[in-house]
Amino acid sequence: MNVEIISVGTELLLGDIVNTNAQYISKELAAIGINVYRQMTLGDNIDRLVRSFEIAFERADIVLTTGGLGPTGDDITKEAAAKYFGQEMVVDQESWNIIEDMCARYSGSRDRIPKNNIKQAMFPKEADIIPNKNGTAPGAVFKKDGKRIIVMPGPPREMKAMFKNSVLPLLIDENPDIFLSRYIRFFGIGESGLEMELLDILNKQTNPTVALYAKEGEVMVRVTARAREEKECLSLIERKIDEIKAISGKYIYMIGDDSVSESQSEMEKLVGDLLIEKKKTIAVAESCTGGLIASYLVDNSGISNSFIEGCVTYTNDAKVRRLDVKPETLEEFGAVSSQTAEEMAMGIAKTAGTDIGLSTTGIAGPGGGSQEKPVGLVYIGLYYKGQVTSIRRVFTGDRRKIRERAARTALNEVRCLLTDD
């Protein structure tokens, strides 16, 4: 079954509001395995909407619309659908009674119901009317020759309730399969690098489907299986995840059934959970990341027994005073060096008395780079159980990106440490 979505509303075309309806419907449909091949957004213009129905039905079996069901002359979705199917609109008495009741309750009197509200009770007699418990505009299924246009109101609250209670059950009835997804999060490999590794799997995917998503500084893979039974879905997914693990397992840091924090890394949450679970304490000394690591860690509620303190030692003086970094080290190797990073990590762990000391020092740019120490160069120091180590990385991007990537890479070092521990 192919579905297209048409969102109607001049306020969308002016960019006054963002189109969350199309996203919501698309996501709900994807979850039950219905393909959406196109979303369109149109203004309140009947001819352009009729033309867009023609375009949509080049491929779609069903067109879902949101918006344009209001009482004013601007609202033309039903009129366009009726015109497209060549059907006549008449007053549906039952709908009108409900609307009258609602308006009367709201305004306190039947005499004050705006006359244009009757527009909201008009439908072709061929249509199935869908009641709206949250507003005055009913929805409807317009139909002719195997094509259907399902019109829903624009306000997200009304639309979602109608979609969930009336439209989705109708579509599920026609689609017996179950769909399940799992999300694999990768760190330390870019989108194109991961694609190269998984090329075979990506090219041969059918069921489960495998999709790659680039996140800020990391990559997510979605594995979605379709079957009659949940158990079968899960076993299909498990086998596919095993295949992916066998190839790129070393970059995987998390597998879950949730993609909640879409645009956001799960790294800080994972490291916070690990620290709490393993009862380890940490202190952080930051130069170029300037408080970002501390701030990521403090995003976790309940972290207060594990995250003991952070120092943003942006100046050399502060590095010496707060962290006991040796002035000779700064002089000989510079503030941006593995030696300084290691002394910072050890210094913060010792003065805070924590199990783990984590440090960053680098050049976030845009100025300050040289041939030998370019913008993006960051040293990350890690102290644990009397041992101190450091890694060297060169990150790309602007100042903000370099700092974010350095902070997440530092947290990833802690993750590796605690996972192996």
Next chain:
Amino acid sequence: MNVEIISVGTELLLGDIVNTNAQYISKELAAIGINVYRQMTLGDNIDRLVRSFEIAFERADIVLTTGGLGPTGDDITKEAAAKYFGQEMVVDQESWNIIEDMCARYSGSRDRIPKNNIKQAMFPKEADIIPNKNGTAPGAVFKKDGKRIIVMPGPPREMKAMFKNSVLPLLIDENPDIFLSRYIRFFGIGESGLEMELLDILNKQTNPTVALYAKEGEVMVRVTARAREEKECLSLIERKIDEIKAISGKYIYMIGDDSVSESQSEMEKLVGDLLIEKKKTIAVAESCTGGLIASYLVDNSGISNSFIEGCVTYTNDAKVRRLDVKPETLEEFGAVSSQTAEEMAMGIAKTAGTDIGLSTTGIAGPGGGSQEKPVGLVYIGLYYKGQVTSIRRVFTGDRRKIRERAARTALNEVRCLLTDD
């Protein structure tokens, strides 16, 4: 001039992300008087995209696309545009050199550049290439027979910078009227509150237009004037800004001609600039904000002479050890109290030897609140010239929002201090 927008990306059709690009572009175009009659969203399918170009050019002069410029086989926007215009794609050596440099810097070696990256350097020779300073995918203007397809990358940060710096100027050049905008940033008032205050102005707007944007914890108003001459635009804008100032002037913290950081506050930049300009030094002691204030300040390049250090003293022990907060104060008034905030601010200024000491202590939630000290309660301490003061605020939102709002409110205190100084 009619423009249609096509957003390309299967993740949009699956509802995994919401299409903020289409909204952003629509809003920017509306501000310069360009009509958008339709937005379309498509997956990564070349034939469907070519068909959608045909449909769009039924009415449009220009089609703007976002997304599908990545290095993988899925990314097909340029290929579809070339196919629609019947043009051949060849490697643009200059673009390839830039991409190679970027990748080499990231991976540390030219040998490890994924081969599929060359796809991002391929364009028809008839196209004008638009450089991308924020990522590896350049944009381009494809053209033939008076029709143009302008392709831009999908990640909002890359797209916005390219749109603002390269695409918008191109469109404005072809529009004989001049459009100028000024952005007024408000702090300490919500969107609906400001809307109520400015209702008259908002209802009567024609030229200049006045648009409200809710930001994270603050509100921005855009005033856009249209005229033949720049001088006339400026005078129209100035008069409108005076009207707005007369009503809501006390909440304004910045008026500028730039909205670059769309989703982002300008507070940290403004405070950074003020510190540098007034040659003041600052140190920060953070409890509930956990490094956010330091991280905001360090976002400013060139801050190293002003921002001396930060301490994330999340535990009572760290407050005592690092900041000389008196144990009796913590015992008598608690960590979340004006007394503790003030001792923290004084302590950090004294140990770091700075002009200004800034501190936060509060309850970010979700747990830990009480009747007397609810979740969202934050004390902000400020030390300057031997004087220490504090303010008390209760912020709403989740843990992250409370922390961000507290951090920006703390910076706003520094702004007020330095502005009055």
